[in-house]
Amino acid sequence: MAAVAAIGGGLLAAVASVGLAEAEVRRAEDRRLGDEAAEIVAEVQGLSGEALGALVAEELHELEPAGLRVAVRKEGVLVGGDATLPMNAEGCTTQREPREMRVCMAVGGPWSCAVATGAVPSLGGRAMGTIVLGAVVVAALIGVIASRMLAGWAVGPLARLGQRIGDAPLDEAVDLGADEGVHEIDALRQTLRALLDRRTEALRAARLFAAGAAHELRTPLTTLSGELELLAEESLPGPALGRIAALRAITGRIGRLVERLLVLARVGAAEAMRHDAVEIGEVLEELAHRLPAEATERLTLSLEGQGTVRGDESLLAVLCENLMHNALVHARPAAVRVVLREEEETVLLDVIDEGPGIPAAERARLFAPFQRGAAAGPGEGLGLALVAQIARAHGGEVLFQDAPRGTHLRVRLPRWSPRAAAPVTLAVCG
Numbered sequence: 001m002a003a004v005a006a007i008g009g010g011l012l013a014a015v016a017s018v019g020l021a022e023a024e025v026r027r028a029e030d031r032r033l034g035d036e037a038a039e040i041v042a043e044v045q046g047l048s049g050e051a052l053g054a055l056v057a058e059e060l061h062e063l064e065p066a067g068l069r070v071a072v073r074k075e076g077v078l079v080g081g082d083a084t085l086p087m088n089a090e091g092c093t094t095q096r097e098p099r100e101m102r103v104c105m106a107v108g109g110p111w112s113c114a115v116a117t118g119a120v121p122s123l124g125g126r127a128m129g130t131i132v133l134g135a136v137v138v139a140a141l142i143g144v145i146a147s148r149m150l151a152g153w154a155v156g157p158l159a160r161l162g163q164r165i166g167d168a169p170l171d172e173a174v175d176l177g178a179d180e181g182v183h184e185i186d187a188l189r190q191t192l193r194a195l196l197d198r199r200t201e202a203l204r205a206a207r208l209f210a211a212g213a214a215h216e217l218r219t220p221l222t223t224l225s226g227e228l229e230l231l232a233e234e235s236l237p238g239p240a241l242g243r244i245a246a247l248r249a250i251t252g253r254i255g256r257l258v259e260r261l262l263v264l265a266r267v268g269a270a271e272a273m274r275h276d277a278v279e280i281g282e283v284l285e286e287l288a289h290r291l292p293a294e295a296t297e298r299l300t301l302s303l304e305g306q307g308t309v310r311g312d313e314s315l316l317a318v319l320c321e322n323l324m325h326n327a328l329v330h331a332r333p334a335a336v337r338v339v340l341r342e343e344e345e346t347v348l349l350d351v352i353d354e355g356p357g358i359p360a361a362e363r364a365r366l367f368a369p370f371q372r373g374a375a376a377g378p379g380e381g382l383g384l385a386l387v388a389q390i391a392r393a394h395g396g397e398v399l400f401q402d403a404p405r406g407t408h409l410r411v412r413l414p415r416w417s418p419r420a421a422a423p424v425t426l427a428v429c430g
Helices: 002-044 049-066 125-166 183-233 238-268 280-289 293-298 313-330 360-367 383-393
Strands: 068-074 077-081 091-095 101-108 111-117 276-279 299-303 308-311 336-343 346-353 397-401 407-414
Touching: 002 049, 002 068, 002 091, 002 101, 002 111, 049 068, 049 077, 125 183, 183 238, 276 280, 276 313, 280 299, 280 313, 280 336, 293 299, 308 313, 308 407, 313 336, 313 346, 313 383, 313 407, 360 383, 360 397, 383 397, 383 407
Parallel strands: 299 336
Antiparallel strands: 068 077, 068 111, 091 101, 101 111, 276 308, 336 346, 346 407, 397 407
16 A cells, blocks of 8 residues: 555656656746847847848858747847747747747847747657656655555554563563553553463463362372272282272373373473473483383484483473383384484484374374374373473474374474683782
8 A cells, every 4th residue: 555655646746747847848948049039139239231131141040950930120120030920028938820839039129039949848758758657666665665664663562562472471470561652552551461460360370270189189199009009919809809900000090190280280380490401312311221121122212412401301301201102102013213413503302103103184283281193092192292381391392294104203492502611810919
């Protein structure tokens, strides 16, 4: 719209420019004709006879190649030149009859001189087109530049507000900045501030409830698991032992679910996270050493760097453990390969298995809590959700990568390197 308005303004400016240019051309032509007429009147003053005739003949000879016609009169009587030129008042006029021409008259005492050109001066079609086109192009460029600058100035407060909202943490009070004097933006800022404050309180309450509920469940589940273990050691009939074993399995699943809920609640609480230097390579090696023999035989661990990141070591261990556990369980009995490498400012962790794979249509939703694939085995559906949330909490991401066979998951985390210590200068006094 700004460009269209600029072009319209350019057209109006071009029309005005053409009109002004036409008028200026006509004035220049009038000055030329008037100067010629005045010069002749000045030269004939005091002349007569042959001298006068010779002068008039000379002027006619000089002006004829320029397409000008001259009529010199004394007291209204033609002395020489074109008798068809009219006698007018001093100045310039356009004559339509017998043909169109521009006539300028100069008067000095009894003498008068008319100088005429056969065509009324004009810019011409090509010159007019050039002026119009140039004016439109210049106006359009100025309009586009000005509209961009004005738009940037107008939406600047809104863009800054959006930046603050985008950078806001989930569980902390959001600083939306001070009012900037734009009524509409300031009103929106107040509304968003109230909304975000309510959201923050709701998230905190939800996390506290989840953490509290999981914590309260942990103790009775531990007690129940211990009692079932004691019952299993007693001399009971075979069917009873079988039911006790089933109850112990169910209790174990509930216990793992509670532990994962506790981790999930902790990931969302920034104040509960540690920020230490963590080497992902060491975490992977420690996890691999704790695997059973069957899983160790199927696992290939390739460390092409230590993968130092900054974050919470226990949460990052949960991330690595969930990735390895999911691959080893769901790809059984296929091989699993874990590759750790570094690329400039990024640490890449790839977990690749040769199992049945996951359809592309199911991949995105598996990062949400309690979501499981159609062909997945038993589980709570929290593994990949934990991985995704822990990666985001550390400024990274987890994505499915296309693979010719099986499943390929890639985690990207910001690489961290300690700053070089500043040199210390010791002053020796003595």
